[in-house]
Amino acid sequence: MTSHPLGAPWVRDQLSYRTQPLNEKRTQPEGEFVLYWMQSTQRLDDNWALRYATLEADRLGRPLLVLQQLDASYPHASARHHTFLLQGTRDIAHRAHALGLEYQLTFSRSRFLAPPVERLAARAALVVTDLFPTWGVAERSGAFAERAWCRVVAIDGTSIVPSGTFTREEYAARTIRPKLLKLLDLSLERVEDRAPRKPLPAGIRAIAGSDEVDAGSLTDARIAQLVSESRVDHSVGAVATHGGSRAADARLAAFVDGALADYSERRRHPSDEWGSSRLSAYLHHGHIGAADVARTVLERAPRAAADAYLNEMVVWRELSLNFCLRSPDPRSLLALPDWVQRSMARHAGDARDFTYGLDALERGETHDDLWNAGQCELVTTGAMHNVVRMLWGKSVLTWAPTYAQALEWLVHLNDRYALDGSDPNSYAGIQWCFGKFDRPFAERAVWGTIRPMSLVRARVKYDVAAYLERFGMRKGELALR
Numbered sequence: 001m002t003s004h005p006l007g008a009p010w011v012r013d014q015l016s017y018r019t020q021p022l023n024e025k026r027t028q029p030e031g032e033f034v035l036y037w038m039q040s041t042q043r044l045d046d047n048w049a050l051r052y053a054t055l056e057a058d059r060l061g062r063p064l065l066v067l068q069q070l071d072a073s074y075p076h077a078s079a080r081h082h083t084f085l086l087q088g089t090r091d092i093a094h095r096a097h098a099l100g101l102e103y104q105l106t107f108s109r110s111r112f113l114a115p116p117v118e119r120l121a122a123r124a125a126l127v128v129t130d131l132f133p134t135w136g137v138a139e140r141s142g143a144f145a146e147r148a149w150c151r152v153v154a155i156d157g158t159s160i161v162p163s164g165t166f167t168r169e170e171y172a173a174r175t176i177r178p179k180l181l182k183l184l185d186l187s188l189e190r191v192e193d194r195a196p197r198k199p200l201p202a203g204i205r206a207i208a209g210s211d212e213v214d215a216g217s218l219t220d221a222r223i224a225q226l227v228s229e230s231r232v233d234h235s236v237g238a239v240a241t242h243g244g245s246r247a248a249d250a251r252l253a254a255f256v257d258g259a260l261a262d263y264s265e266r267r268r269h270p271s272d273e274w275g276s277s278r279l280s281a282y283l284h285h286g287h288i289g290a291a292d293v294a295r296t297v298l299e300r301a302p303r304a305a306a307d308a309y310l311n312e313m314v315v316w317r318e319l320s321l322n323f324c325l326r327s328p329d330p331r332s333l334l335a336l337p338d339w340v341q342r343s344m345a346r347h348a349g350d351a352r353d354f355t356y357g358l359d360a361l362e363r364g365e366t367h368d369d370l371w372n373a374g375q376c377e378l379v380t381t382g383a384m385h386n387v388v389r390m391l392w393g394k395s396v397l398t399w400a401p402t403y404a405q406a407l408e409w410l411v412h413l414n415d416r417y418a419l420d421g422s423d424p425n426s427y428a429g430i431q432w433c434f435g436k437f438d439r440p441f442a443e444r445a446v447w448g449t450i451r452p453m454s455l456v457r458a459r460v461k462y463d464v465a466a467y468l469e470r471f472g473m474r475k476g477e478l479a480l481r
């Protein structure tokens with residue numbers, strides 16, 4: 001067995017670096033079962049929280065129930081997000097059947113008055129849930145753990161290298177990279193998937209109440225019906241990207257066999273739809289595990305291409321997770337380094353060449369057709385190419401009346417429309433536009449010493465013609481699409 005640099009057997013010890021107790025209550029000996037409340041790691045393969053719950057269930061001699069509850073209470077709940085999430089539940093149900101695991105989906109068209117997790121937890125010995133700093137998960141779990149009668153623990157199933165390895169905020173990709181790479185191979189150990197020894201007695205599922213939906217038999221038509229009846233934002237409609245682990249696996253396979261070998265070059269072209277993996281929405285909801293992606297990429301890609309890809313999917317993604325776990329408020333300008341604070345103070349009153357309100361931005365009605373096209377891609381497909389996304393974020397910094405307003409609007413637009421929104425990457429990516437993880441540049445109006453990016457120069461650097469062809473639009477058109 002491999003050893004952790006600290007000396008402990010790493011494979012077994014990984015779990016301790018992933019575990020965060022959410023209250024100080026005991027595991028209840030009279031509890032009838034262990035409950036895994038699945039929130040952000042929406043899969044049964046390569047799932048550390050499930051692994052922990054299974055080990056505890058066997059240790060306590062109790063059965064295990066996996067619960068997922070969906071209602072309209074998550075941030076920016078919409079027909080788009082709801083459809084993607086429900087599509088994911090179907091794959092979980094099928095996998096649960098194959099593994100002999102008990103999985104229950106409960107669904108409410110508005111908000112649960114008494115959520116099923118509360119009803120079930122009242123009879124559980126222990127509740128295990130996912131550790132995730134955004135999408136409302138940390139707040140929801142914290143409030144629940146305070147009320148629960150038993151021990152509640154959160155397990156990190158998002159990172160490849162356990163997030164608990166880093167106890168402080170890392171400042172840049174260059175500081176976290178060597179630490180991550182040192183532990184990467186050890187962390188890629190597969191998680192054992194199996195059902196606990198004790199079967200769940202009949203009657204336990206009924207405790208959740210009458211809101212159970214048979215996820216395994218959900219058809220696309222039934223999903224559309226459930227979504228249409230839900231009190232979510234219907235102005236943000238479902239998109240073609242299909243949720244779920246099977247769709248994620250198919251996307252990964254197509255990317256690995258297609259563009260991955262030329263990833264460094266092809267990801268730079270906004271018009272190349274297949275130039276990047278487009279896995280971010282699946283990674284965000286845990287429909288696919290990052291370790292699974294990394295193993296596939298390492299097995300099947302030339303080393304240079306694998307390294308380039310893992311620099312994004314491991315280094316930048318885990319830097320973002322570290323930022324959201326360790327920074328007191330990742331969605332505030334206060335999260336920015338001192339040199340940015342000084343720059344913003346010096347340039348707060350600079351005259352902006354263009355200013356727009358949130359409405360104009362949301363409708364993609366600015367003077368720049370490339371920016372508008374990016375907004376159109378976001379609104380109509382639920383995604384935006386990384387190159388355009390950087391330009392999109394940087395431009396709003398100079399077009400909003402204040403830096404704080406720019407940050408707030410970017411968070412709103414990103415999280416409302418993007419299927420990968422409300423992720424640690426969302427706030428790290430947006431804050432990067434304001435100088436986070438970066439260095440100072442030469443002083444300019446409005447930008448101050450923050451790295452500038454120009455939509456005009458982007459047209460020279462990238463071939464944007466095909467992108468504009470696809471997503472370019474006339475004023476007012478977006479509202480009609």
Ligand SMILES: Cc1cc2nc3c(=O)[nH]c(=O)nc-3n(C[C@H](O)[C@H](O)[C@H](O)COP(=O)(O)OP(=O)(O)OC[C@H]3O[C@@H](n4cnc5c(N)ncnc54)[C@H](O)[C@@H]3O)c2cc1C
Pocket residue numbers: 267276277278279280281283284312313314316317320384385386389390392393414418420421422423425426427428429430432433
């Ligand atoms: C303003 C702005 C907002 C952003 N908002 C989000 C967001 O809401 N959700 C999100 O997942 N990413 C966000 N990003 C980061 C990045 O744009 C996306 O992760 C990437 O474009 C997703 O496409 P892909 O899956 O094809 O990426 P690929 O190039 O195939 O990369 C593979 C994976 O690596 C990770 N990754 C790639 N680039 C980054 C990055 N710069 N930072 C952190 N992780 C990265 C993602 O998980 C991605 O799926 C944002 C970036 C900016 C500049």
